[in-house]
Amino acid sequence: MTTSEPASTPAPPAPQRSKGFVIGRVAGAPVVVTRSWFLAALVLTILFVPNVQAIAPQLGAGAYLVAFAFVLLLFGSVFLHEVAHALVARARGQNVTELAVTLWGGHTAYTGGLGRPLDGFLVAVVGPLTNLALAAGFWFAYQASPVLNVPTLLLYAGAVSNAFVGAFNLLPGLPLDGGQILESLVWAVTGKRTTGTVVAGWVGRLVAAGVLLWALVVPFLQGTTPRLTTVLWSALIGAFLWAGAGAAITNGLRREAVAGLSAGALAAPVLLVPLGSTVAEALSVRTSAVSGASSASAYRLVVVGHDQVPVAVLDDAAVAAVPPSTQSGTPVDAVAVPFVAGSAVHPEMSGTDLLTHLAQRSGGARLVPVVDAGRVTGVLDLADVARAVRAA
Known part of the structure; x- marks a missing residue:
């Protein structure tokens, strides 16, 4: 889950919206469910079905419905993550142009240019904090449940998934929210936003490499072999993070060069x-x-x-x-x-x-x-x- 601040051009058209279905508006901006989300929903539903069947074998084909309910719960949490970004961005003077739910989770786009490190910090940190708060709420509800059934299974899944999303997004590398937090901190210390962007971008590349190494090395340390599906997913996520980090570095350097044009x-x-x-x-x-x-x-x-x-x-x-x-x-x-x-x-x-x-x-x-x-x-x-x- 990321936030993005599009670069300006001399005479740009209106911000280009992600292709998909507009399901509402938040902070004055359209909420877009992209077509790629349906692919993600299908894949995640299929992957979650075995877990449901292992815990509640009596469900039969109903396991697919429960698995899909978990996917909706997960992306609902992602949506609230993006809503938090959008509301704080608008409160800090930005023009929010869209909230999108995508294959990789979601993003919030806005224009206006962050004027201070505090702006970037607040816009970024509120997303993961929202997920951690949701994780705590789901966990307490799960603990309060007297029996293990389908609803409590969803509560447990909601707690774990939100905790993971919140913690993962706090990793200190762009394009993750933690990267924007790191960018803001370096910006505040050095007085140069570009320095913060470059540092957070390179850390983001380390995070991308670490995601793949985690999938390959941890199983060997545990005396097992890496699972192909885990390696493939880690490679896809790592590639996404690497590309995002590289784009952030390029945009940061371009922004500094553009700032010198008078x-x-x-x-x-x-x-x-x-x-x-x-x-x-x-x-x-x-x-x-x-x-x-x-x-x-x-x-x-x-x-x-x-x-x-x-x-x-x-x-x-x-x-x-x-x-x-x-x-x-x-x-x-x-x-x-x-x-x-x-x-x-x-x-x-x-x-x-x-x-x-x-x-x-x-x-x-x-x-x-x-x-x-x-x-x-x-x-x-x-x-x-x-x-x-x-x-x-």
């Missing part, structure tokens, strides 16, 4: 052209202010109105298409692209704040003005931002 550094310099000017007058501004053809092309011509408010930016291709004979009679309005209202960015805006602003406020426009204290200092091209993000 609007001021990526923006092209500008020359200002008063509203109502002609194309000839705009070109003369560029000619008189900049020497050299190569350096002149680097400047954007921005049309400004009253109080130097940026109105539009000249389209260089459209300007070049205007014949010299008509430049003095062609208004800059005819060859300019208006700025989207509210799209302006400050030159010091950077990282995910910059990307989030562009995604939410650019209105699909490629060019946005960079404004400092009411003065236009540059024009930001979202294509340049995208290239910088890919390079990062």
Whole structure:
């Protein structure tokens, strides 16, 4: 059971939802049961049937129903685990986008960017604590039962499964919740979230290797041979954890690189052209202010109105298409692209704040003005931002 914080992109679409069946909403987000869950439910039901038959042989074919009831109980616990993540994430200012029940258990996705180590710690730790609390509740109910029957069997199974899920998720390696807890602790000590992510990611890889070694080595230490099914499940879980840890490390390094991208550094310099000017007058501004053809092309011509408010930016291709004979009679309005209202960015805006602003406020426009204290200092091209993000 994991939480995920999707990385931002310059102009991302709405968060992509997992494919499956929406069964409700929690914390404003859809609850999705993926198609892979049905495969997990089938496999787990079949695996649990022999245990039911060993304890209650009189059930006959009813053992399959009891086994399926256990699977529903297990995934109900997983769901409550994810609900806890979602509620705390929203309380810490995140936008929860989905809760999904999947082949591997479940995940909670949210956006907004964790601002402090405490945020990540609280969002992560509440999931396993929920399972441990459920385990305690099931165990006390089991102990209070006077006889061993099917309901008490389910209580015992609920206690054991929740204890395992809670304890396993507290292992200190990403992508597990314990990994996010470790990330937050290292972040708090070092002041660098990326350091925490990388450390927790590498520990996650050790955990992944340990899961497989446990399935192979423990039986030999006990004088038996490893069971094929146990080894296969351990290998699958280990591969899932290894891939998740690697992705976490990559995303952490990318996040740090993206944090260093600022609007001021990526923006092209500008020359200002008063509203109502002609194309000839705009070109003369560029000619008189900049020497050299190569350096002149680097400047954007921005049309400004009253109080130097940026109105539009000249389209260089459209300007070049205007014949010299008509430049003095062609208004800059005819060859300019208006700025989207509210799209302006400050030159010091950077990282995910910059990307989030562009995604939410650019209105699909490629060019946005960079404004400092009411003065236009540059024009930001979202294509340049995208290239910088890919390079990062």
